[in-house]
Amino acid sequence: xxxxxxxxxxxxxxxxxxxxxxxxxxxxxxxxxxxxxxxxxxxxxxxxxxxxxxxxxxxxxxxxxxxxxxxxxxxxxxxxxxxxxxxxxxxxxxxxxxxxxxxxxxxxxxxxxxxxxxxxxxxxxxxxxxxxxxxxxxxxxxxxxxxxxxxxxxxxxxxxxxxxxxxxxxxxxxxxxxxxxxxxxxxxxxxxxxxxxxxxxxxxxxxxxxxxxx
Amino acid sequence: xxxxxxxxxxxxxxxxxxxxxxxxxxxxxxxxxxxxxxxxxxxxxxxxxxxxxxxxxxxxxxxxxxxxxxxxxxxxxxxxxxxxxxxxxxxxxxxxxxxxxxxxxxxxxxxxxxxxxxxxxxxxxxxxxxxxxxxxxxxxxxxxxxxxxxxxxxxxxxxxxxxxxxxxxxxxxxxxxxxxxxxxxxxxxxxxxxxxxxxxxxxxxxxxxxxxxx
Amino acid sequence: xxxxxxxxxxxxxxxxxxxxxxxxxxxxxxxxxxxxxxxxxxxxxxxxxxxxxxxxxxxxxxxxxxxxxxxxxxxxxxxxxxxxxxxxxxxxxxxxxxxxxxxxxxxxxxxxxxxxxxxxxxxxxxxxxxxxxxxxxxxxxxxxxxxxxxxxxxxxxxxxxxxxxxxxxxxxxxxxxxxxxxxxxxxxxxxxxxxxxxxxxxxxxxxxxxxxxx
Amino acid sequence: xxxxxxxxxxxxxxxxxxxxxxxxxxxxxxxxxxxxxxxxxxxxxxxxxxxxxxxxxxxxxxxxxxxxxxxxxxxxxxxxxxxxxxxxxxxxxxxxxxxxxxxxxxxxxxxxxxxxxxxxxxxxxxxxxxxxxxxxxxxxxxxxxxxxxxxxxxxxxxxxxxxxxxxxxxxxxxxxxxxxxxxxxxxxxxxxxxxxxxxxxxxxxxxxxxxxxx
Numbered sequence: 057x058x059x060x061x062x063x064x065x066x067x068x069x070x071x072x073x074x075x076x077x078x079x080x081x082x083x084x085x086x087x088x089x090x091x092x093x094x095x096x097x098x099x100x101x102x103x104x105x106x107x108x109x110x111x112x113x114x115x116x117x118x119x120x121x122x123x124x125x126x127x128x129x130x131x132x133x134x135x136x137x138x139x140x141x142x143x144x145x146x147x148x149x150x151x152x153x154x155x156x157x158x159x160x161x162x163x164x165x166x167x168x169x170x171x172x173x174x175x176x177x178x179x180x181x182x183x184x185x186x187x188x189x190x191x192x193x194x195x196x197x198x199x200x201x202x203x204x205x206x207x208x209x210x211x212x213x214x215x216x217x218x219x220x221x222x223x224x225x226x227x228x229x230x231x232x233x234x235x236x237x238x239x240x241x242x243x244x245x246x247x248x249x250x251x252x253x254x255x256x257x258x259x260x261x262x263x264x265x266x267x268x269x270x
Numbered sequence: 271x272x273x274x275x276x277x278x279x280x281x282x283x284x285x286x287x288x289x290x291x292x293x294x295x296x297x298x299x300x301x302x303x304x305x306x307x308x309x310x311x312x313x314x315x316x317x318x319x320x321x322x323x324x325x326x327x328x329x330x331x332x333x334x335x336x337x338x339x340x341x342x343x344x345x346x347x348x349x350x351x352x353x354x355x356x357x358x359x360x361x362x363x364x365x366x367x368x369x370x371x372x373x374x375x376x377x378x379x380x381x382x383x384x385x386x387x388x389x390x391x392x393x394x395x396x397x398x399x400x401x402x403x404x405x406x407x408x409x410x411x412x413x414x415x416x417x418x419x420x421x422x423x424x425x426x427x428x429x430x431x432x433x434x435x436x437x438x439x440x441x442x443x444x445x446x447x448x449x450x451x452x453x454x455x456x457x458x459x460x461x462x463x464x465x466x467x468x469x470x471x472x473x474x475x476x477x478x479x480x481x482x483x484x
Numbered sequence: 485x486x487x488x489x490x491x492x493x494x495x496x497x498x499x500x501x502x503x504x505x506x507x508x509x510x511x512x513x514x515x516x517x518x519x520x521x522x523x524x525x526x527x528x529x530x531x532x533x534x535x536x537x538x539x540x541x542x543x544x545x546x547x548x549x550x551x552x553x554x555x556x557x558x559x560x561x562x563x564x565x566x567x568x569x570x571x572x573x574x575x576x577x578x579x580x581x582x583x584x585x586x587x588x589x590x591x592x593x594x595x596x597x598x599x600x601x602x603x604x605x606x607x608x609x610x611x612x613x614x615x616x617x618x619x620x621x622x623x624x625x626x627x628x629x630x631x632x633x634x635x636x637x638x639x640x641x642x643x644x645x646x647x648x649x650x651x652x653x654x655x656x657x658x659x660x661x662x663x664x665x666x667x668x669x670x671x672x673x674x675x676x677x678x679x680x681x682x683x684x685x686x687x688x689x690x691x692x693x694x695x696x697x698x
Numbered sequence: 699x700x701x702x703x704x705x706x707x708x709x710x711x712x713x714x715x716x717x718x719x720x721x722x723x724x725x726x727x728x729x730x731x732x733x734x735x736x737x738x739x740x741x742x743x744x745x746x747x748x749x750x751x752x753x754x755x756x757x758x759x760x761x762x763x764x765x766x767x768x769x770x771x772x773x774x775x776x777x778x779x780x781x782x783x784x785x786x787x788x789x790x791x792x793x794x795x796x797x798x799x800x801x802x803x804x805x806x807x808x809x810x811x812x813x814x815x816x817x818x819x820x821x822x823x824x825x826x827x828x829x830x831x832x833x834x835x836x837x838x839x840x841x842x843x844x845x846x847x848x849x850x851x852x853x854x855x856x857x858x859x860x861x862x863x864x865x866x867x868x869x870x871x872x873x874x875x876x877x878x879x880x881x882x883x884x885x886x887x888x889x890x891x892x893x894x895x896x897x898x899x900x901x902x903x904x905x906x907x908x909x910x911x912x
Contacts, residue, residue, distance in 0.1 A: 065755075065762040065770070091763075093770040094736035095751075109737075111764030113707075119837055119892070120707040121733075122753030122766075122786030128707070128735040144764030145361040148354060152388055174366055176394035180432065181387050195761055218394065218432060250761070279541075279548040279556070305549075307556040308522035309537075323523075325550030327493075333623055333678070334493040335519075336539030336552075336572030342493070342521040358550030409547055464547070568790060575787040580816055601823050602794055608818035608860065646822065646860060 057236060057270055058225065058246030059088045060108060060166070061263075062138070063096075066254045070096040071103060073253060076260035078105040086267040091138060094124050101133020109137035111144050112163065114153025126157040136164030138248075139183070142191045152181050166225060168248075172210040175224070179215040185223035186215050187248050193228035195251060200228040201238035212243035231262075233269040240270070271450060271484055272439065272460030273302045274322060274380070275477075276352070277310075280468045284310040285317060287467065290474035292319040300481040305352060308338050315347020323351035325358050326377070328367025340371040350378030352462075354392070356405045366395050380439060382462075386424040389438070393429040399437035400429050401462050407442035409465060414442040415452035426457035445476075447483040454484075485664060485698055486613075486653065486674030487516045488536060488594070489691075490566070491524075494682045498524040499531060501681065504688035506533040514695040519566060522552050529561020537565035539572050540591065542581025554585040564592035566676075568606070570619045580609050594653060596676075600638040603652070607643040613651035614643050615676050621656035623679060628656040629666035640671035659690075661697040668698070699878060699912055700827075700867065700888030702731045702750060702808070703905075704780070705738075708896045712738040713745060715895065718902035720747040728909040733780060736766050743775020751779040753786050754805065756795025768799040778806035780890075781825070784833045794823050808867060810890075814852040817866070821857040827865035828857050829890050835870035837893060842870040843880035854885035873904075875911040882912070 061077060063070055070092040081088040089106040092099075101107040113123035129137065139154045140146045146154065151167060158165045166185040167178040178186045188211035193200050201208060208226045215224045223245040230236065231252030239247050249266075256262035275291060277284055284306040295302040305322035306314045315321040327337035343351065353368045354360045360368065365381060372379045380399040381392040392400045402425035407414050415422055422440045429438045437459040444450065445466030453461050463480075470476035489505055491498055498520040509516040519536040520528045529535040541551035557565065567582045568574045574582065579595060586593045594613040595606040606614045616639035621628050629636055636654045643652045651673040658664065659680030667675050677694075684690035703719060705712055712734040723730040733750040734742045743749040755765035771779065781796045782788045788796065793809060800807045808827040809820040820828045830853035835842050843850060850868045857866045865887040872878065873894030881889050891908075898904035 062763060065757060065759055065765050065767040067759040067769075093765075093767055095739050095766070095770040095774040095776075097737050098740055099774075115707055117707055117709040120785055121704060121780070121783040123707050123735075124737070124764075125707040125735055127709075128737040132737040134737075138763065140362060141763040142363075143762055145363050147359040148362045148365060148388055148391060149356075149359050149384055151362060152385070152391075170363055170366070173395050174362055176432070177362060177366075177391035180390035180394055180428075214394075218390070276549060279543055279545055279551050279553040281545040281555075307551075307553055309525050309552070309556040309560040309562075311523050312526055329493060331493055331495040334571055335490060335566065335569040337493050337521075338523070338550075339493040339521055341495075342523040346523040346527075348523075352549065355549040357548055570791075573789040573791050576782060576790045576793060576816055576819060577784075577787050577812055579790060580813070580819075598791055599794070602790055604822035604860070605790060605794075605819035608822055608856075609815050642822075646818070 057086060057240055059086060059266060060246065060248050061088065061090045061253045062110065062248055062250040063090065063092045063254050064250055065093065068254045070100050073259045074100040074103040074105045076263055078103050079260060080263040080267060081105065084267040084270070086270050088263065089136065094129060097129055097132035097134050107134045109134045110141065111139065112137045112154050112157050114150040114157055116157070126163060127161050130161035130163055134163060139165055139167045141168045142170065142189055142194060151178065155181055155183055172207065172214040175211040176214040176218050179218040179222045183222060185225055185246065187225040187227055189227040189248065196229045198229045199235035199238065200226050200230065201235055201242055203229065205242055208239065208242040208244055233266050236266055237269045271300060271454055273300060273480060274460065274462050275302065275304045275467045276324065276462060276464040277304065277306045277468050278464055279307065282468045284314050287473045288314040288317040288319045290477055292317050293474060294477040294481060295319065298481045298484070300484050302477065303350065308343060311343055311346035311348050321348045323348045324355065325353065326351045326368050326371050328364040328371055330371070340377060341375050344375035344377055348377060353379055353381045355382045356384065356403055356408060365392065369395055369397055386421065386428040389425040390428040390432050393432040393436045397436060399439055399460065401439035401441055403441040403462065410443045412443045413449035413452065414440050414444065415449055415456055417443065419456055422453065422456040422458055447480050450480055451483045485514060485668055487514060487664070487694060488674065488676050489516065489518045489681045490538065490676055490678040491518065491520045491682050492678055493521065496682045498528050501687045502528040502531040502533045504691055506531050507688060508691040508695060509533065512695040512698070514698050516691065517564065522557060525557055525560035525562050535562045537562045538569065539567065540565045540582050540585050542578040542585055544585070554591060555589050558589035558591055562591060567593055567595045569596045570598065570617055570622060579606065583609055583611055600635065600642040603639040604642040604646050607646040607650045611650060613653055613674065615653035615655055617655040617676065624657045626657045627663035627666065628654050628658065629663055629670055631657065633670055636667065636670040636672055661694050664694055665697045699882055700729045700731065701878070701908060702733060702888065702890050703895045704752065704890060704892040705732065705734045705896050706892055707735065710896045712742050715901045716742040716745040716747045718905055720745050721902060722905040722909060723747065726909040728912050730905065731778065736771060739771055739774035739776050749776045751776045752783065753781065754779045754796050754799050756792040756799055758799070768805060769803050772803035772805055776805060781807055781809045783810045784812065784831055784836060793820065797823055797825055814849065814856040817853040818856040818860050821860040821864045825864060827867055827888065829867035829869055831869040831890060838871045840871045841877035841880065842868050842872065843877055843884055845871065847884055850881065850884040850886055875908050878908055879911045
């Protein structure tokens with residue numbers, strides 16, 4: 057299982073979370089990544105944690121003021137990127153373009169989507185992984201694996217029907233080790249989470265609880 | 271073969287094109303549709319031609335000022351709609367939403383895309399048809415079926431791998447009967463065209479040339 | 485006072501509302517316009533009511549599939565258009581472009597905005613009118629003129645400071661004649677309203693109540 | 699005169715340009731800023747150069763994956779931000795929102811726009827500065843101050859008519875000291891430039907040429 061902690065634009069200390077994630081990953085052997093604001097990528101990467109961008113733009117080098125260039129996030133230390141998060145939905149053609157952009161510097165990719173049909177569509181574009189996150193559960197207290205286990209199973213089936221090599225993650229409401237185990241049992245290869253760690257009083261303890269049952 | 275004439279925002283007379291399309295369709299037995307501006311849908315539908323919208327919004331009845339409501343275009347006489355044309359690219363989630371919207375009043379749907387990967391993605395969302403239109407050939411003098419026959423064949427294969435029930439159209443640069451025959455031979459179920467008819471001095475003659483070899 | 489009834493994508497009968505608006509306008513002498521879906525413009529215009537588009541695209545004749553061409557809405561009978569409604573926010577450069585587009589066929593224009601600063605910005609672009617509609621009050625039961633009279637007065641002042649020839653409308657929550665009188669007394673030249681008429685059991689009675697005190 | 703070097707998504711070394719800008723600024727006394735990719739902000743700021751963001755999102759702390767949070771760019775060392783560059787056009791309401799966001803951590807702001815009408819609109823929103831950049835001249839070989847001096851003078855007048863405290867910059871095609879002097883004489887308080895420095899073989903020499911006549 058891969059655990060990706062999305063810091064969004066939360067008022068957390070990205071270095072504190074990154075150091076906690078690096079420590080927990082080392083101690084548990086579970087792969088834990090952290091996705092901070094672009095401006096925080098280099099500082100987060102310096103902690104040694106696996107560092108992800110929250111987004112890369114569907115552009116090449118050139119006249120693209122305000123874009124997030126894949127090469128720039130890679131130079132800052134990112135090794136992967138989220139694409140099409142529900143808070144940053146992209147045009148279909150731009151998801152395709154952002155995947156091309158991420159491939160140039162060798163960033164790993166996870167394309168987010170709302171439901172199994174969109175997961176199949178995302179998988180058809182050839183990312184490393186897709187992530188199903190029902191928008192109505194994001195930020196809530198109930199894990200997708202508990203509230204809507206079928207959507208996770210259907211997403212796993214939908215992605216496999218298109219391309220068996222694409223991993224499937226799930227997200228929305230995940231905050232405990234039981235949630236992660238449930239996601240694992242439903243066939244997910246990883247989980248996306250955010251507030252459960254980023255807003256925790258003790259991010260390291262929150263992460264230890266998360267990976268403990270694995 | 272289905273022939274869909276997209277009037278875009280061209281300075282043509284939509285009624286003249288619609289009447290020409292209705293006449294040619296009746297005489298040839300070839301299915302010819304016309305997609306005008308939303309404001310022209312009812313006048314075009316009154317000619318008896320098969321009438322398509324250029325777009326419907328991913329919304330239900332409600333507070334959506336400036337949207338193009340699927341029910342409104344159906345009430346005006348449209349029986350189908352284009353979605354995600356390269357001049358009106360949508361977010362992945364909104365293509366899904368526009369397909370849901372079109373299904374409510376029973377509109378036929380064709381989702382446009384740039385390349386075979388995006389065609390597979392579009393097919394995964396369950397439209398009636400997908401249409402591959404390489405952006406660099408749109409509006410040009412060379413037909414996609416001549417300039418890039420492989421992209422049409424690859425699109426046909428990509429859609430079939432995801433869902434065999436989804437028709438595949440192609441577009442970009444199509445203006446002659448030979449172009450339509452070439453598209454047919456590459457496996458396409460229809461063609462999208464625009465300037466070749468909409469900007470012709472004699473739209474009826476242009477359409478007659480198009481369907482003559484079929 | 486100008487009264488503009490925005491039908492949004494509501495499940496109302498646009499012809500019923502248009503006929504009611506035409507009747508009330510004739511009987512009362514108050515200028516009442518109706519803004520339906522683009523696909524309904526010609527049917528609404530045929531009732532004789534003053535007909536407005538909900539939006540026009542910042543484009544000229546050309547390759548703009550899915551756009552709302554100013555000439556097309558004018559040909560369908562519209563004599564004015566809303567621009568930048570809070571449910572259809574545009575880029576600053578596109579508000580400017582939509583105003584240029586509306587000017588070609590001589591459409592009247594009202595640019596909507598959230599607050600007095602944005603009203604001043606909108607007025608600087610040279611529309612016929614601006615309309616202040618606080619997003620948090622749109623669709624609610626309390627009129628902007630009651631809930632936030634200062635925002636209307638400030639909008640009137642802000643527009644006048646930039647260009648005294650620009651009319652100022654207000655909207656959000658307006659449903660009674662008292663609301664219209666209050667708007668008038670705060671310096672507004674017109675009101676935008678929607679659900680209060682479009683969702684009324686008897687649109688004509690609702691409009692008669694609205695204009696009665698004028 | 700303020701000289702702001704926008705690195706866009708160019709394949710330049712941001713540190714080399716930043717060090718050159720810091721050196722030239724120190725030696726000449728001319729205020730020179732550098733606007734790199736968000737991921738490069740902290741490394742650029744460490745050179746001691748005045749550091750600007752290319753964009754900030756119209757959001758507060760919260761669930762905004764993929765946004766560019768004003769506080770994050772300020773923490774990384776930025777002291778100012780561009781908003782609404784022609785390659786990153788924003789909705790009017792979002793320019794207003796980005797200005798509010800930039801104000802929280804005290805970032806200086808410059809809002810870009812295409813023409814004098816939009817400059818007046820931008821000035822009405824209360825930024826520290828506005829910048830007129832005719833899109834057709836951006837990236838070209840001819841300076842706006844030479845190709846279209848009237849647009850600069852008109853922008854200066856338009857901003858002053860709305861708010862005299864707002865500075866006016868100009869950009870597009872500026873690459874020599876003569877261009878900067880011409881801008882100064884037309885009433886501009888600063889210049890935006892990009893490829894002339896970012897793509898120069900020797901950025902420091904390019905900057906020295908630029909500020910030499912001042």
